[in-house]
Amino acid sequence: MAEAPKAPITQDVLTIPRKIPEGPANLIGMSREQMRAALIAVGTPEKQAKMRVGQIWQWIYVWGMRDFAEMTNLSKDFRAQLAEHFVVALPEVVSKNVSTDGTRKYLVRIAGGHEVEVVYIPETDRGTLCISSQVGCTLTCSFCHTGTQKLVRNLTAGEVIGQVMLVRDDLDEWPTPGANKEAQRLLSNIVLMGMGEPLYNFDNVRDAMKIAMDPEGLSLSRRRITLSTSGIVPEIARTADEIGCMLAISFHATTDAVRDTLVPINKRWNIEALLAALRAYPRLSNSERITFEYVMLDGVNDSDADAHRLVALIKGIPAKINLIPFNEWPGAPYKRSSNNRIRAFSDIVYAAGYASPVRKPRGEDIMAACGQLKSATERARKSRAEIAAEAGI
């Protein structure tokens, strides 16, 4: 790992200017087909366009190149033409915090001055990047810090994949030409578990993940990408069909009454509707289990009876249950369940035949843990009363 586990907490403002200029189109975020059309529109002969896309794609997504002048297998004239019409631009990193456990949290500014957070979590066998799909969230899960922030806007596909690119920059992970591409990756997994509900920004998230999975580019396996949703039932089948990544469901409760208050979208699609969609999830098999995320809230959803109900509800679905100790945030209306309670709950789930790992909170000292992300855009803040009203508590 590039980061010593005991690194001190640091906060440094990166000075690399990454402003997205107005005018030239950004190649980052375009599908191959869109890039081809864009090249043709600025005069690239149709017959050559596909090959040119292949070359540019490789420079950008394999080698991390940003400067057309360095794309040496393209003619000088073509490079000049590219520089005139296009840019290769990433969101701007405003600040970076490094936790004592090596977790890195980036505050990233996107067009319009909005901010989202991105978290990189190094582990022994992998490095997971938690990316955001929206600025804020339209949903109001009552235990989630992001839920206190109104939706400002959806991220574009370029902004979603841009998060992956800029962290690879920071990890200094782009290979040098000729080097072995298969060496162990620092950034090996992506989880769509940052700010926002990815299935409410479906097209952009899909397009960005297609870029991440492109075998001639970033080339991440679909099994190393996990999309977490609060349960937007009509989009679940599309996730399998159009993205094909792994699925995680923010389940969090075993009765509709409790889930209505924790995950208010449950009032629209209740537990029964959600489970029906999951049973139909086309890729369901033992090797591709659905992850059920379950936040452990003291005295709310953590009883033995809850654990028994949970395993009864998901019976027949190849699943893994990820228990998440609640990460507290200032003003949060809940407390984390005790370790003993979490263990007892986990034992019941395990005895029923399900893996039930307890997610280790990472980066708590820099407020980077699950559900603690929130941009500082205070004007977009929901009031406590609004949250309580929307959650029905």
Ligand code: SAH
């Ligand atoms: N909107 C999506 C993805 C982002 S949240 C979703 O809801 O699934 C990623 C995970 O963190 C979800 O399971 C969410 O319920 C959980 N989470 C949110 N706030 C949390 C908190 N304070 N402590 C622990 N987990 C939390």
Ligand code: SF4
């Ligand atoms: Fe939005 Fe997910 Fe937070 Fe719910 S848990 S408010 S869906 S980000």
